Amino acid sequence: MGHMGAGVPQGPQPLPGVAHVVAVGSGKGGVGKTTIAVNLAVALGKLGYKVGLIDADIYGPNVPTMLGATRQPSVLEGNRIEPILAHGVKFISIGLISPGDKPLVMRGPMLHQIIRQFLQQVEWGELDYLIIDLPPGTGDVVISLVQTVPLTGAIVVSTGSSVALEDARKALEMFHQVKVEVLGLVENMSQMTLPSGEVIDVFGAGGTERTAAQFGLPFLGALELSPTIREGGDKGLPVALAGPEAKLSAEFYAVARRVADKAREAASKSEDVLEIS
Secondary structure (H helix, E strand, O other), rough: OOOOOOOOOOOOOOOOEEEEEEEEEEEEOOOOOHHHHHHHHHHHOOOEEEEEEEEOOOOOOHHHHHHHHOOOEEEEEOEEEEEEEEEOOEEEEHHHHHOOOOOOOOHHHHHHHHHHHHHEOOOOOOOOEEEEOOOOOOOOHHHHHHOOOOOOOOEEEEEHHHHHHHHHHHHHHHHHHHOOEEEEEOOOOEEEEEOOOOOEEOOOHHHHHHHHHHOOOOOEEOOOOHHHHHHHHHHOOOOHHOOOOOHHHHHHHHHHHHHHHHHHHHHHHHHHHHHOO
């Protein structure tokens, strides 16, 4: 143990002041992962937690649109970046730094650099939860993340369709390989309620819960497919702003509470491990 502190710190470094870092991933695009990440962050904030959100989805950085804040972040002294505050959530996005519709073509090393900056150079202050919206699929960004900061755990978002779940399983496998605990799965666009009250099963509701059970993982909740949820994202007014009592946002709060519980459990487990060594 005498060597601790000598030389350069190796491996991922915890962020000072940040209690839990939770990544939100999906096997494929189009399953509403960013909608979940944004509403989860807003709900956690409304539940009284201090929350940050990193938009690490470099291919489709939609967080600024969904949070209704697109101004460039200020640079503070010492080259620190001030996160943007929207709806009680501090956030940073690649979309703020390369505005407009220019797609970003990036290679691994550049990505790694950006992820590192978003984690280490942004003035996050004290946070209970730092949520990270990952690009869909299994790629470089996750590896960069795991090398830079210890993750409390990850959430995997899928619809109930077999194709989406096949890809979700790849995401589960990837998190397993990089030794990140999966806190649970969320089914998005689960069912749709028509104005008549009739419920339609669009993508195979229940598939995600079965997949979670197969892997022995928690199922964190199912969110409806609803035009109101999409409109909220398009307008920069996430549906979770309606609070825990509102019909469409109630389930986001249920998911947020479960995520908070699972994150605390995972964090206390890893602390126990540290004490033993």
